[in-house]
Amino acid sequence: MEMKSETTSIPGNWRLDQFRWKTEQVKLMGKFLAGLKEKQVLGLKCPGCGLVYVPPKPFCRCLERPEKWVEVSDEGVVTTFTFSGTWAFRGFEEADESETRIIVGIKLDGADTLGLSLLQGSDPADVDVGMRIKIRWPDAPEGALKDILFVEPA
Amino acid sequence: MEKQVAIVGYAQTGYGSYVDASREILVLEAAAGALRSAGISREVLDTVVTATNDYMDGRTISNMRLVEPSGAWFKDESKVEMDGAYAVLYAMMRILSGDHDVAMVIGASQASVYPTYIPGVMMLDPTFDRERWLLNEVSAGALQARAYMDAYGATEEQIAGISVKNLRNAAGNPLAVRRMPVLTVDDVMDSRMLYSPIRELNAFPPSDGACSVILASSEKAEQITDNPVWIHGVGFSHDSYLTERPLDKLGSLKQAADRAYAAAGISDAKDQVDVAEVHENFSHEELMAYEALGFCGEGRGSALLESGATKMNGELPVNPSGGALAANAACAAGLARIAEAALQVRGEAGSHQVKGVKTALAHGQTGLCAQENIVFILGGE
Numbered sequence: 315m316e317m318k319s320e321t322t323s324i325p326g327n328w329r330l331d332q333f334r335w336k337t338e339q340v341k342l343m344g345k346f347l348a349g350l351k352e353k354q355v356l357g358l359k360c361p362g363c364g365l366v367y368v369p370p371k372p373f374c375r376c377l378e379r380p381e382k383w384v385e386v387s388d389e390g391v392v393t394t395f396t397f398s399g400t401w402a403f404r405g406f407e408e409a410d411e412s413e414t415r416i417i418v419g420i421k422l423d424g425a426d427t428l429g430l431s432l433l434q435g436s437d438p439a440d441v442d443v444g445m446r447i448k449i450r451w452p453d454a455p456e457g458a459l460k461d462i463l464f465v466e467p468a
Numbered sequence: 469m470e471k472q473v474a475i476v477g478y479a480q481t482g483y484g485s486y487v488d489a490s491r492e493i494l495v496l497e498a499a500a501g502a503l504r505s506a507g508i509s510r511e512v513l514d515t516v517v518t519a520t521n522d523y524m525d526g527r528t529i530s531n532m533r534l535v536e537p538s539g540a541w542f543k544d545e546s547k548v549e550m551d552g553a554y555a556v557l558y559a560m561m562r563i564l565s566g567d568h569d570v571a572m573v574i575g576a577s578q579a580s581v582y583p584t585y586i587p588g589v590m591m592l593d594p595t596f597d598r599e600r601w602l603l604n605e606v607s608a609g610a611l612q613a614r615a616y617m618d619a620y621g622a623t624e625e626q627i628a629g630i631s632v633k634n635l636r637n638a639a640g641n642p643l644a645v646r647r648m649p650v651l652t653v654d655d656v657m658d659s660r661m662l663y664s665p666i667r668e669l670n671a672f673p674p675s676d677g678a679c680s681v682i683l684a685s686s687e688k689a690e691q692i693t694d695n696p697v698w699i700h701g702v703g704f705s706h707d708s709y710l711t712e713r714p715l716d717k718l719g720s721l722k723q724a725a726d727r728a729y730a731a732a733g734i735s736d737a738k739d740q741v742d743v744a745e746v747h748e749n750f751s752h753e754e755l756m757a758y759e760a761l762g763f764c765g766e767g768r769g770s771a772l773l774e775s776g777a778t779k780m781n782g783e784l785p786v787n788p789s790g791g792a793l794a795a796n797a798a799c800a801a802g803l804a805r806i807a808e809a810a811l812q813v814r815g816e817a818g819s820h821q822v823k824g825v826k827t828a829l830a831h832g833q834t835g836l837c838a839q840e841n842i843v844f845i846l847g848g849e
Contacts, residue, residue, distance in 0.1 A: 339595050365712075369596045375708055394618065394715060396610035399661030401668075417602050417663075419611050419715075428711040430602045430611075443618040459599050 338372035345383070346370055351457030355449070357386045357425050368425040386424035388449040389468050393428060394419040397438050416441055420465060422449075435466040469731050473560045474689035474696035475846065476570075477506025477682035478807040482643045483795035486580040487676035491525070495576050496537035498678035502572065503539065506682045506692055513682075514568035516540035517559045519552035519575035519799045523590045524582055538574050551575060552679060552803025553747070553832025553842050557702055559683050569688045573681045575800035579674030587798060591836050593709065605749075605836065606671060610663035612715045612837040613752040617665065619716035620767035622755060624665045628656035629773050630751035631669045631793055637780055638790025640820035645673045645795045656751075669793075670751040677797035679804045697810040700827075701734070701845040703727025710837045718753070721760035721831070721841035728829075729762070732845035737762040737829070738777075741845075743812045743822045744786045744829040745805035748793060753838060754786065757831065761843070780822065788812065788820040802832020806844055813848045 342358065346369050349356040358370035362378030366386065374380050398415040416433040418441070433441060434450060446468040455461040479501025481487070481494050489497075495518075503510060516538050520530035531538075531547040538545065548555040552575025559571035588605025592598040603611075616622060632651050639649035648655075651669075659669040689696040705727070707713050707720035725737070734740045744761065748754035755769030763784060764772040772778060778786040787793075789808040792801045809828035811817040830844045 343595050367712075375712070394611045394615040396607055396614060396666075397661075397664040398607070399663055399667075401660055401662055415602075417607055417611070419615075419711075426712075428715075430597060430600060430711075432602065443614070459596065463600060 342370040342372060347457045347459070349385075350461040351455050353388070353451050353455055355386050355388050355422060355462065357384050358382065359384050365426045366424060367427050368422060368429060384424065386422045388422065388451070390420045390422035390425070390447060392418045392433075392441070392443055392445040392447055393421050394443060395433070395441050414438060418447065418465065420447055431465045432463055433466070434464050469700060471686050471698050473563050473683055473685060474698045475681055475806070475810045476684045476689050476692045476696055477502045477508070478680065478810055479505050480643050480679045480804055480807055481677045483645050483675045483677035483797055485645060485673060485675060487578065491576055491578055492533055492537045494578070494676065494678040495534055495574055498574055498576065498680040499537060499539045499572060502680040502682050508570070508682070508692055510539045512570050513539055513543055513572050514570050515559065515562050516543055516545040516572045516574070517548060517555040517562070518545065519548045519550060519555040519573070519803065521549055521577060521587070521799055524577045524587055524798055526582055539572055550834040550840070551747075551799055551801060551832045553806060553830070553844070554704070554834065556681060556683065556803065556806055556844070557704060557842060560699060560702065563683060563685050569685045571683045573683065573803065574678060575797075575803040576678035577798040577800065578676040579798065580676050584674050588836055593711070597711070606666055607663045608710060608836045609671070609750045610666045613665050613750065615715035616717070616752055616756055620769070622752070622770045624657065625653055626770040626773065627665065627670060627752045627755065628653045630748065630754045631656045633773070633779055634748075634751075634754070634787045634791045634793045635669070637788050637820060638794035640818070641789045641794060643795065644790045645675050646790065646793065666750055672749045672792045672796035672801075673794075675795050675797045677795065677800055679797070679800040679807055681803060681807055681810070695814050695848065697813045697846050697848060699844060700847050701728040701730070701732030702843065703729075703731070704840075704842045706840045708839075710839065715837060717766070718756045718760040718838055718841065721757060721833070721838065721843070724841045724843040725761045728843040728845050734845060738764070738784055740827055741784060741829045742825040742827050743788060743809070744784065744831070745789060745808045746786055746791060746831045747802045747805050747833045748787070748791050749796065749833070749838070751793060754791070758786070761829065761831070780820075785822045788817065788822050802834070802842065805830040805832055806846070809844070809846050813846055
């Protein structure tokens, strides 16, 4: 098939206000993001199994509804990691990576779920499971997910 | 379970990285091929279960326009939005209900129509992980591989050994995308790094293709064929989303296998299973599957591979077809494991036939890092 550089644009509106979706997640994420602005990482604890979800989640696999907010540490441990290669995806597109990204799976102290972050300030050769890390906060957090995108060795 | 539902026909299209045909035509070829294989006409079918996926299709209602090509005209048809291996369980239940005698199952997709590996992105938690652009199908698999390697000491070379075994096996499978008779560990290690430790030849090849399987009740099966392939057991289990479970083991595969073994009366899988077709999207997953399926102890996957037991001429050959590393049309890949296992039981696998197969295991998976797993135990007379 011939690859075409142009795509077709169709003007129009999608009336999102005609849909009345319901989700608890929006409210929960609002509180979570407000915490980030104060350099606080908040989790939601399940009353049934005690699992602490970071970010918060409105339902648990044990069929209870996590409702209790707890603050977890901004330090934790690397549980797994990967380095982006010469080929990668960012978002929905295939992209060449100009520099190696170190993606780490982390467990913040006090959290039970895995978070994914980018490790900075470390050579790939020094990265290992069990390594202690901490969130690299911006000077003025905006209360956005990007506030906790980066971690660095603790 | 004793001789209640059997596989009586199957067909796979040739797989390719770009097949110049619409999805409807692939489905039609698989459906017509399975009917020919069973030696029955479309009129004999009672029910059709398709396995397709809206986000891989790039449109909603992915079974739209599949009524005619799937053979479902004037029959009841429904869809499973997962791998076709789960559609087999659904079709089997429809037969066991007593309402239907003959069921057609079809799985199909075309990786050439969507950006490579994109389905993994669509499976991410939408409010957090999907917003951060760190995870996709491959990077998630890489995190799983690293967790497994760290827990049990498996090396990248050992993981590459799975690719070597499977892609060499695929040289005997005319339908495969990757057929590599002289592949070496060095070749795998030299292939392009996607996300460490996953290289191009450790990852499934995005493929176009379709697979179909026809199931029948015991009475109908005996009428249709002298060689029914009986479903002796099935087990299915879901695990949690990838950030909420250990990534160093396949817990839901172990549970699915244990359920299938209990139904089939299998107490020692390594001894009683003659061949296994495993749905490994990435090579490390086959090592993990050895352990979850009880072919070896926890953490012993690499040792089992290196013993040669899972090679074509070994005690328990795994993926004589080449597995999903050789061809992987999403929604058809697990179903193809069932079709391949049935081929082995019937002795129809040609140049990738394993000798003396009486009992075969087939595995399908869906979800990031093998979140959901299903295991079938098949056997002949």
